[in-house]
Structure formats: structure tokens, C-alpha cells
Amino acid sequence: MMRSLIMVLAAVGFLSVGACALEAKEKASSNESGLVAHYSFDEGAGTVAKDSSGNGNDGKIMGDPTYVKGDFGTALSFDGVNDYVDCGKKEILNLGKAGSLMFWFKPSQKLKGGLVGWSTEKGKNGRRLVTSLDPLVNLTGNNRGANQGLVVDVSDGKASWKAHASRFHQGYVPQGDKWEFMAVTFNGQNVDIYRDGVHVYSRFQVLNPNTKDIALLIAKARGIGFFKGLIDEVRVYNRALPEQEVYEVYKRDAEGRGKDTSTFGSIGIKPTALPRAGTIFADLDYRGLVPTPPDLSIKADLLDAKGAVAAPGKIRMIPAWGRAEAVFDVHNLPAGEYKILATGTKGKPGVTKVTWPGRAKGWENIKVLNNFVWELLNVSDGANPKKEYKFTNPRKGWVYFIVETKGDLKLSVPSAKPDIIHPAPELEGLRKVMRYLPQGEHTIAVTGDGSLDKLIVRAIPVLTFGHYPHLGPGTGNDHDFLVKNAISNANMLLTGSYGEAYNTGKFRTKWTEKLGRKCIQIVGTRFEVNNNLKPETAVQQIYDFLAKQPGMNNPDFTGVQLDEFDPGNKTMAGVPCFYDEWNAAITKILSEPKYADRLIIPYTCYNMYDFEKSASFIKNICDLGSYFAWEVYFDERNTEIGAWIYINEGLGEMAIEHEKAIPGCVNNMILVLSMLRREYWNPKVDFNVYMDMQMQHLATRPEFFGLAGIEEYVSHYGTEEYTRWQNRLYEHYGLEGKTERLSKDPYVLSHIKNVDFTDGTDGWTIEPAAKDSIAPTTHKGYGVLQSRYPYRAATDTTFLRTRRSKDKPNVFSQQINNLKPGRMYLVTMDTGDNQEFVNGKSTPQDHVVSVDIKNGDMVNDWYRAKLYKNDKANQWTYSAYRAVGKFNDKNRFNINKHRYMFRAKGTTAKLIISDWKSPTDPGGPVGQELIFNSIEVKPYFER
Structure with missing residues (x-):
């Protein structure tokens, strides 16, 4: 009971x-x-x-x-x-x-x-x-x-x-x-x-x-x-x-579920020792301090065994909430056990132990500027220069020389080709001195009389420009523009085996012989080669294919870049892999004295490390001392937080997986980023800043220390601005060795709002010519035709539809905010023919529109690629190749891409868009329905 x-x-x-x-x-x-x-x-x-x-x-x-x-x-x-x-x-x-x-x-x-x-x-x-x-x-x-x-x-x-x-x-x-x-x-x-x-x-x-x-x-x-x-x-x-x-x-x-709750209320610390760099890098996780104030700040110190500060941390707050980074300069510290103490303006301090093994042997006198730019020598001996200077190149690769003198001093590097580095050979205004040198000690010989005011020597990465001589949109010969604006900071020129029509004045020969840089021939392989291979003869077929390429034989080339390879063991992207056969053929050809100095660089995609055969292919390339060009393409995200998460997912996280499967491969990796049209689909954000974020990630994240090189793919699908911006980013991160972002602009644009009419006409002043002649509406799949990469055929794409009247124009306008007087800005937008979209048949045509900027000086003096009809055209027709409804690569929908530039007179301006040629002239067919969207206003990179 x-x-x-x-x-x-x-x-x-x-x-x-x-x-x-x-x-x-x-x-x-x-x-x-x-x-x-x-x-x-x-x-x-x-x-x-x-x-x-x-x-x-x-x-x-x-x-x-x-x-x-x-x-x-x-x-x-x-x-x-x-x-x-x-x-x-x-x-x-x-x-x-x-x-x-x-x-x-x-x-x-x-x-x-x-x-x-x-x-x-x-x-x-x-x-x-x-x-x-x-x-x-x-x-x-x-x-x-x-x-x-x-x-x-x-x-x-x-x-x-x-x-x-x-x-x-x-x-x-x-x-x-x-x-x-x-x-x-x-x-x-x-x-x-x-x-x-x-x-x-x-x-x-x-x-x-x-x-x-x-x-x-x-x-x-x-x-x-x-x-x-x-x-x-x-x-x-x-x-x-x-x-x-x-x-x-x-x-x-989280309590009671086996989770690490030790950092709740404090800061988690994940350290990485970098003996070559002479630094300790720490990922700081401050999520445990939630909720955090907007002005939260963090201090981090490296403490020795006695608790004294051995090195202060340099803090970078990451755009993604909860994440920060600390870098400690420890190149002079002895090996031993240390602690990292991280303290926020809220919560308890975080602390963790870290072992510093000491500076790597051979790196004691190298000043690391970022992950791939390392200063090997820096002297300014003035009127009493030495007869020679020695430096040690820590890896096979490019070396950058900065020389300032007075008098008639001559500097040469006997192990370089050409050996003279000062006075620098000049080619069409290109003067920067880069030489491809083997690993080891090198000598700079100084002769003549004068003052050596500056001599700086840096190991730098491969900086590939692709694809000479083209500039988007199209594949015309834009040699003059590229030489003046876009390739001065590159050391590898990716190009085709073109004849003289696309090799102005034998430029490839001058680039290699006079400037000491390299040309690489791009060669298609996936469908061009693999689809035709037979198992019993594949090795010889691949060998014969490579051996006949100009890139493997002509003196103005140094090798070939193979386009392209995907993950897999038996098949890749629908074609047979033949990775064992590729390994055998490449090993055979590079072992022959005739090809000893040639490079075979495959483009590789995605997670090739997850598959035994594709991983072995990368490993073999690395073992042979060549490079692999890993393609990682990022289309824009709506927020800066999302952008950083996406970049880290595709770069840092995957670099870790690469290294697990193929240790040391980052040292042979050329990281290929993208400025393809499909990536900059989002008019709410600044693609220049996005490109900058990606480069900064490579320059600073510990996963990429020793990265062999960088490439931006590809100029003929980019714009003149992005192609020039790439060149400036190469200089900032690849030559100057900077770690902070080059751009000071925000990622999310704030100049106009509702740029795609997702919120109807909110923010816009609408002046219809007649009843229902302007209306916000939507089509499924239109964004696919615009090359908005993440869109699908079922995705609703919003826009503003106008119907041209014979009586007066349809006009819509909006104030432009947050301008800097005197700065140049770019306005871009897309137009399509609504009736053509509905009817499933489209013809190339110039859509008649007008754009005006009040309180801004319109500028028409900018470079047009060869595809433009004339030097003053502000629009061009893009024939969409992706399939939506009745449209496909054989029945293409034609979109007009519009581009206007203005210099701001004040902090605000007014954007006025009309479907007439001018206030008094319709200029186009009455009754034509145009659809407007993707209206972007962004800062323009001038120089």
C-alpha cells in the first residue's frame, strides 16, 4: 500500500x-x-x-x-x-x-x-x-x-x-x-x-x-x-x-546534447601556427556573447609562460556576425607554448593554448607581406652601392624587382632571362620588372656609377591575365586598350595560338623576350580530346595531342592550359575521364628534355579531391612541378554577410579539403576567380567590392598561405571596368602585398532602391503616357535569359513594363542618393521586348529609350569593346543562350544592355528614364512594350 x-x-x-x-x-x-x-x-x-x-x-x-x-x-x-x-x-x-x-x-x-x-x-x-x-x-x-x-x-x-x-x-x-x-x-x-x-x-x-x-x-x-x-x-x-x-x-x-558550451558567454579561439609566415592566425568565435551590440570590439594578445604579452593581435571583424580574425606577428619569438587571450567589450575573456614551433628554416630573413607576396630584399645604399646583392627565392616562381637609381647604374640578375632588370626594358609603356626564377639563391650584379636609392625584391604569385587580346563583350582585338589599362600587373598571358590578326606587332614575342613574362596557350580538352579517346591507345593519343600544340613548341609560349577537368573516377560531366591515361601522357611529355621548361596547367573544377582518380590527376601535376588552375566562381549574394559565407564555403573550406587529400597542393594552385557576366547579376550590390572580398580572402586566410597564383576568368565575358579593376587588384594584393581591402565602398549599394521593381513602383515617380501604359509585372524565367545565374525557369522575375504612346513618353524617375561630388558613377539597366517574350520569337534590335541625370554631368568618353557598333554607343544587344520556354541557343531572346556614366555635381541627383528617344520624338514603334529592370547605380572605377 x-x-x-x-x-x-x-x-x-x-x-x-x-x-x-x-x-x-x-x-x-x-x-x-x-x-x-x-x-x-x-x-x-x-x-x-x-x-x-x-x-x-x-x-x-x-x-x-x-x-x-x-x-x-x-x-x-x-x-x-x-x-x-x-x-x-x-x-x-x-x-x-x-x-x-x-x-x-x-x-x-x-x-x-x-x-x-x-x-x-x-x-x-x-x-x-x-x-x-x-x-x-x-x-x-x-x-x-x-x-x-x-x-x-x-x-x-x-x-x-x-x-x-x-x-x-x-x-x-x-x-x-x-x-x-x-x-x-x-x-x-x-x-x-x-x-x-x-x-x-x-x-x-x-x-x-x-x-x-x-x-x-x-x-x-x-x-x-x-x-x-x-x-x-x-x-x-x-x-x-x-x-x-x-x-x-x-x-x-544546447545543454545536455553533447555540444561544446564552454564558449557560451565568452569567445572561442581556433589558432593556426604558420611557421613560414612567422605568424599565428586565430579564428575568433564570439557567438557565445549573443546578443552583441553593433559596436562590439575585441582585443587579443599572445601571452608567454609568465603571462606577459609576447605579441598583440591585429583584429579584423568579419562581415559575417560572430566571426573575427586575429593575426600575431611572432617571427622573432622562440619556439614554445603560449596562450591566446581574447577579450570583448562584453562577456568573459576566451583563452586557449597554442604551440609555436619557431620560424621555418630558410625563412628567417623573409618579410611576409601577405599569403603570396614575400619581401626578400630591401636596401637603399645611396651613393655607395655594393657590387652585388644576394637574395633567396623560397620557391620556383615569379620575382618582382623595384629599382630606383640616379646616374648610370646597371643591375642584372645572371640567372634571369632577360638578365637586365635596370634600366628596365620597356614595352609600350610596360616597365614593371618580373622574372621567373628557380628556387634558391640568386645574385644581383651592380655596375656603373650612381646612387642606388631603392632596391626591393619580392617573391610574388602567378598573376594570369585571360584572355588576350579580348575585352567584353565579344572577342575582338582590343590590344591597345589592354596594354594601356589591363595587363601591366600580369606576368602570365593566357591566349590562343592566334595568327598576326590577334597578335598585334608580334606582341607575344615581345612580352616574353623583352619583358621576361610568359604566354600560355589555352587548349580545349574535355570534349575535344576525351570524347575521342580509345582505352587501348589513349596515352599515345593524349601525348600526340599535347606534343603538336604551339604552346609546347613555339618560343613565344611556355606551355598550355587545358580546358577543363571535372570530378570523377570513370566519367566527368558526361564524358569519360581517362585520368590514368592523362597522368601517364603528361608525365611522359614533361620528362623529355625538349619539354623540360614547359608548363601543362589543367583547369580543374569543384571537388576533384573527393574522387580517387581526379585527385590523383591533381597530385601528379603537383609532383611534376607544374600548376593546376582551380576554378571557383562566385555569383553575387544579396547581403555582405551572405557574400562572405559563400566565399568562405567555396574557398577556405574547400582548400582545407584539397590539402587533406593532396598535401601541399595549395603551393601549386592557381586560384581562378570569375568576372563572367553571369556572376554580376545583382543590381543591388557592387561587384567591384565582391571581387575585392574574394582577393582579400586569398591574401589573408591561413588556408592559402603559399598559394601559387591567381587568375580572373575571363576578359571577353567581363567589362572594361572589371578588367581594369582586376589589374588594380593584382597590383594591390599580388605586387604590393596588401591585406586590407582596396575598395572603401560598401558591398550593398544605397544610391537607388527597388531596382528590380520587386516592390512594385515603390520609390519611383511614375508618369504614364496613357492609362495602363506603365505597370510593374512579372515573367517566370526572364531572369534566366538575363544571365542571372541563380535564377531558374520557375523563378518570378519582376520588371516595369511600358507601352509606347504616340502622344507623349512614359517616364519613371528616382532620386539618386549618397553621391560624392566629383566622383564618376555608372548606371546600367536591361530592356527587353515584352511581346517578343510572350510570343516566343525575338529579333536583334536597338530599343529606343532615353536616360538623363539631373545634377550630374553625363560622360560618353569611355572605351567600347570591338563588338560595339560605334564608338559612342551606350547599348548593345545580348542574345540569350539559356533555355526558357520557346527560347534556347537556336532561338535566342535578345536583350539590350544599357550603360551610362555621369560625374556627380552634388550628394544627390535624379535619374530619369523614358521610352521615347527624346521629349519630342518617340523614335521607336508606337505600341511597343518594353520591360525595364536590373537598374544599377554604382561607383565607377576610373583609374
Whole structure:
């Protein structure tokens, strides 16, 4: 009797405690902005999952899941067979284009099934917003994208999209029997994905999920199946939570789940010792200080064994919240054990131990400026120069000489070709002196009389210009412009084996013989070679193909760049790999004395390190002392936070994976970035700043110390401005060795708003010529034709449609803000013919429009590439090649690209756009419907 009474009391006590906890969570949840459902599973019993948000979205527990109690509280355990929770389909659960979904899950070793989301039985298009562990995709095949593992599906009911998919690497697969926190937020523009509170992916939102009249399910997704494991603390919001709030939710429930909570309330520190650089780099994680004030600052010091400051840290606050970097100059410190102490203006200090092995042998007298520019000598002996100076090149590669003298001093490097470095041989205004030298000690001989005011010697990276002599748009001969504006800081010229029409005045020969630089021939291989190989003769076929190339034989070339190779073992991008045969052929040809000084540089893509054969191909290139050109292309993100996350995902994180598979390969890696038209699709951000961010990442992140080189691909798909900006970035990071950004402009542009009419005509003054002659509207897929890279055929693209009147022009205008008087600005926009889009047939034509800038001086004196019809054209026709509806590469839709420049007279101006040629002349067909969007106003890089 007494025992029964005790058991009853104990049960009542348990339920009482559980009820109190649930009541407390309900009270806390009801105060959270935008929270529409919260399932804590703290009931401990019963068939109802209580919604503690206060919105009454209680869930029905189906099957026979069990409650599991632990240090974390209470969670629900699902059997992977028929257990799940049906949370209903109230209208409040229909999120629309914005929302957040977050939860904890602990999968069994069998990774499969739906986690949390809305789904129907209609295949992929039925997965309206679904998080799942999808076992149906091959994890080891040749698919370079991340459509496997932990999956986020989005659908509007008519089309579907993988929100988690990566252009760079295979998908993330959670560990079995371990707790993980996942969050997905979306706002109509971006989808952001978090793991354990850390922002890992930022994606353009291709589709808006249509969850209307569809039940929210936990532990089940129709078409994917049931989840086996634990799920806890499911939260649904009708708004996109920012980073700090996501981390606060993670931090709130992390206790008892095997997570490292030691940095909650302080700063986490992850140090990396760089013996060659003479520095210790530290990633600082201050998320544990959440919420943080906008003016948070951090100080970091390296402490010796006695607690004294051995080196102060140089702090860089990263655009992505919660992340900072510290660099400690320790080149003179003895080897030993040290501590890093990081202190914020909020919270407790963070501290960690670090071992400094001492400066690497041979690097004691090298001054490291950034990851790939190292100062080897710096003297200014004036009127009493020495007869010779010695320096040691730490690697085979380029060396940059800066010489200032008075008198008739002559400086030469006997091991260089040409050997004279001063007076520098001059070619069409190009004077910078670079020589390709072997690793080891070299001598600079000084003869004649005079004063040696400056002699600086730096090891620098490969700085490749591609693709001489072209400038976008098109592939004309723009030699004069490129020589004057775009190639002065390059040392490798990527070009074709052109005849004299595209080799003005035998420029390749002058570039190599007079300036001592190199020309590399670009050669197509994937389809041109691999599709024609036969297994029994492939090695000889590849050898013969390489041996006949001008790049391997002509004196004005130094080698070939092979375009291109993808991940795989048997096939790559739909063609056979033949990686073993390529290895054998390249080894054979480079071992022959005739080709000993030649370079064979393959373009490589994505995660080749994940596959044995493609990884061996890169390793073989490195072992042979050549380079591989790894392509990593970044299209613009909507925010600076998203941009940094994306860059780090594609560069720093993948460099780590490269090094794991092929140790030391970064020293042979030419990192190929992109200025292809498809990358700068977003008129809300500044692509110049984006290019700068990528270069800075390479120059400063520890994963890239010793990086062999950089290339921007490619001039004939870029613009004259971006091509010149690339050259200036090469100088800033690749010759001067800087670590701070070159541009001081913000990433997100603030001059005009609503640049794509996504918010109707908000911000614009509309002056229609007649009723309905101006209207904001949308077409699915139009963005694809505009080369907006992340857009898909089902993506709604917004624009302003005008219908030309015979009586007066349609006019729309907006004030331009935040200008600097005297500075040059660029206005660009796209126009298309609406009726041609609807009818599926398009012809090239010049769209008649006019653009005026009040309080700005319009400038027409800028360089047009050879594709322009005349020297003063402000627009050109782009024939879209991507397929949408009836349009494809054989039936192209023609878009006009417009470009106008002005110099600001004040801090504001007025942008006025019309569909007439002038205020008094229609200039074009009456009744023609034009569509306007992608209107960008940005600072213009002059020089």
C-alpha cells in the first residue's frame, strides 16, 4: 500500500514538474515575435504534441513514438516505420515567402526520412518546404552538387528546388546518434541554412514555398519516408530570424546534447601556427556573447609562460556576425607554448593554448607581406652601392624587382632571362620588372656609377591575365586598350595560338623576350580530346595531342592550359575521364628534355579531391612541378554577410579539403576567380567590392598561405571596368602585398532602391503616357535569359513594363542618393521586348529609350569593346543562350544592355528614364512594350 502510494506521488510529481516546465515554455514562447508554432515535447505522455506558442497548433502524435528524458529535457523518439506528428494546416502555418524553421534532431545510424516540413504525395513538387535525410541520391557518384545527405526541398507546387545544393562540394551528412540543431530561414530573397547555430549556407531564394492547406509534419515527409531517431524543440516562425536570434535559440537548448558550451558567454579561439609566415592566425568565435551590440570590439594578445604579452593581435571583424580574425606577428619569438587571450567589450575573456614551433628554416630573413607576396630584399645604399646583392627565392616562381637609381647604374640578375632588370626594358609603356626564377639563391650584379636609392625584391604569385587580346563583350582585338589599362600587373598571358590578326606587332614575342613574362596557350580538352579517346591507345593519343600544340613548341609560349577537368573516377560531366591515361601522357611529355621548361596547367573544377582518380590527376601535376588552375566562381549574394559565407564555403573550406587529400597542393594552385557576366547579376550590390572580398580572402586566410597564383576568368565575358579593376587588384594584393581591402565602398549599394521593381513602383515617380501604359509585372524565367545565374525557369522575375504612346513618353524617375561630388558613377539597366517574350520569337534590335541625370554631368568618353557598333554607343544587344520556354541557343531572346556614366555635381541627383528617344520624338514603334529592370547605380572605377 505504501509502495503504491509512493509511486503515485512520484508520478504526480513528475507530471507536475513537466507541467511547470511546459507552462514556463509556453509563457516564454508566446513572447517571441513571429513564432507561430513551438513543440517542446515536454508533455512526457499522451497523444498530443502541445503547441506552446499560444496559437493552438497542437499536433496529433501518430503511431507509437515514445518520450525520452535526458539532461536536455524531454524529446520524442520515432521508430522510422510509422511514427510521426501531424501539426495540422491552419492558415497561420502557411508561411508564404518568409519564415524560419528550426529544430533539434538525433538520427539513428540509418540516415533517412523526413525531419520537419510540409509535403504532399506529388513527388518533388509536393515537397513544399521539407527538411529531410534523403538516402535516394548517390553519395559517391559524379554529381558535383550537394543534393544528398541533409536536404532542404522547396516547391511552389509547380516546380521544385534544392535550397541546400552547393556548386562546390558534396552534401553534408550528419553523424548518427549525435544531436544536431538545424535552422532554415528565408525572406523572399535569400534562404539561409544553419547547423548548430552557425550560418553555413546563403542561397538566392529561387522559389517561394506554397504550404497553403498542407499539414506540417514532424518525422515524416511524403515521398521520402519516416525518420528514425529523436526530435526536439521544433519552432516555426513567420519571419526570417537574423543570425543572432538563430544562435540564441540554439544556445537556449544546447545543454545536455553533447555540444561544446564552454564558449557560451565568452569567445572561442581556433589558432593556426604558420611557421613560414612567422605568424599565428586565430579564428575568433564570439557567438557565445549573443546578443552583441553593433559596436562590439575585441582585443587579443599572445601571452608567454609568465603571462606577459609576447605579441598583440591585429583584429579584423568579419562581415559575417560572430566571426573575427586575429593575426600575431611572432617571427622573432622562440619556439614554445603560449596562450591566446581574447577579450570583448562584453562577456568573459576566451583563452586557449597554442604551440609555436619557431620560424621555418630558410625563412628567417623573409618579410611576409601577405599569403603570396614575400619581401626578400630591401636596401637603399645611396651613393655607395655594393657590387652585388644576394637574395633567396623560397620557391620556383615569379620575382618582382623595384629599382630606383640616379646616374648610370646597371643591375642584372645572371640567372634571369632577360638578365637586365635596370634600366628596365620597356614595352609600350610596360616597365614593371618580373622574372621567373628557380628556387634558391640568386645574385644581383651592380655596375656603373650612381646612387642606388631603392632596391626591393619580392617573391610574388602567378598573376594570369585571360584572355588576350579580348575585352567584353565579344572577342575582338582590343590590344591597345589592354596594354594601356589591363595587363601591366600580369606576368602570365593566357591566349590562343592566334595568327598576326590577334597578335598585334608580334606582341607575344615581345612580352616574353623583352619583358621576361610568359604566354600560355589555352587548349580545349574535355570534349575535344576525351570524347575521342580509345582505352587501348589513349596515352599515345593524349601525348600526340599535347606534343603538336604551339604552346609546347613555339618560343613565344611556355606551355598550355587545358580546358577543363571535372570530378570523377570513370566519367566527368558526361564524358569519360581517362585520368590514368592523362597522368601517364603528361608525365611522359614533361620528362623529355625538349619539354623540360614547359608548363601543362589543367583547369580543374569543384571537388576533384573527393574522387580517387581526379585527385590523383591533381597530385601528379603537383609532383611534376607544374600548376593546376582551380576554378571557383562566385555569383553575387544579396547581403555582405551572405557574400562572405559563400566565399568562405567555396574557398577556405574547400582548400582545407584539397590539402587533406593532396598535401601541399595549395603551393601549386592557381586560384581562378570569375568576372563572367553571369556572376554580376545583382543590381543591388557592387561587384567591384565582391571581387575585392574574394582577393582579400586569398591574401589573408591561413588556408592559402603559399598559394601559387591567381587568375580572373575571363576578359571577353567581363567589362572594361572589371578588367581594369582586376589589374588594380593584382597590383594591390599580388605586387604590393596588401591585406586590407582596396575598395572603401560598401558591398550593398544605397544610391537607388527597388531596382528590380520587386516592390512594385515603390520609390519611383511614375508618369504614364496613357492609362495602363506603365505597370510593374512579372515573367517566370526572364531572369534566366538575363544571365542571372541563380535564377531558374520557375523563378518570378519582376520588371516595369511600358507601352509606347504616340502622344507623349512614359517616364519613371528616382532620386539618386549618397553621391560624392566629383566622383564618376555608372548606371546600367536591361530592356527587353515584352511581346517578343510572350510570343516566343525575338529579333536583334536597338530599343529606343532615353536616360538623363539631373545634377550630374553625363560622360560618353569611355572605351567600347570591338563588338560595339560605334564608338559612342551606350547599348548593345545580348542574345540569350539559356533555355526558357520557346527560347534556347537556336532561338535566342535578345536583350539590350544599357550603360551610362555621369560625374556627380552634388550628394544627390535624379535619374530619369523614358521610352521615347527624346521629349519630342518617340523614335521607336508606337505600341511597343518594353520591360525595364536590373537598374544599377554604382561607383565607377576610373583609374
